[in-house]
Amino acid sequence: MATVLDVFLWLIFPYICLTIFVLGHIVRYRYDKFGWTSRSSQMYEDSILRWANPMFHFGILAVFVGHVMGLGIPQSWTDAVGISHEAYHFMAISVGALAGVFTIVGLIGLLYRRRFTKLVLGATTKMDKLMYLMLGIVILSGLVNTGSGAVGDYNYREGVSVWFRSIFYFNPRPELMPDAPLSFQIHALAAIALFALWPFTRLVHAFTAPLGYFFRPYVLYRSRDAHEGSRARRRGWDKVDTIPRRR
Secondary structure, eight states, X not given: OOOHHHHIIIIIHHHHHHHHHHHHHHHHHHHOGGGOSOOOXXXXXXXXXXXXXXXXXXXXXXXXXXXXXXXXXXXXXXHHTTOOHHHHHHHHHHXXXXXXXXXXXXXXXXXXXXXXXXXXXXXXXXXXXXHHHHHHHHHHHHHHHHHHHHHOOOOGGGTHHHHHHHHHTTOOOGGGGGGSOHHHHHHHHHHHHHHXXXXXXXXXXXGGOOGGGGTSOOOOOXXXXXXXXXXXXXXXXXXXXXXXXXX
């Protein structure tokens, strides 16, 4: 039976954070459209950013897809299509570990760059620091869960996943989470808290991914080189040197 603390942590707190997540994005988009950005710092340093940024983003995308499958798809569905628990478990552990390593290595690179590049550090806000702290807790606890899943016998698809879906069904089951290992509880609470912080950080740019880039028409660049083309230039169109000359 769930205690008062369990009810708050696994029922009230998630709904508070999700409400802040939704309303916070609406308010920020309405009143801070110019601040709806990733606040790029590429101009300050790009040698580390060139490899750390893709590693982090592709890794976190793979982690997100894995969570959608693990938390959103009931075990009965995968059993119905012939995917055994052992096969699913092996795939989740192997792919999840690889995605987690990519994500954490990319994050370490981004944090190193932000801490030891003076200009980037100067552009770092207090909210950025809090965001990175929460991201680190979520990712590290997730890796711990992946590692424990390889040796432990806790089936999160019958516990954490059911609790997670029950929130969106508006039929919450907070009594399921106290039985989960501590690392799963920390991971879930940190992720929920991160959702509450999301609208107030640079993470909002995740909802404005430039997908139209892949479908836009080609951009044509035409040279203005004076020697290009065979037709003579019209009189009066010669370039004028506007740079003052020293006498």
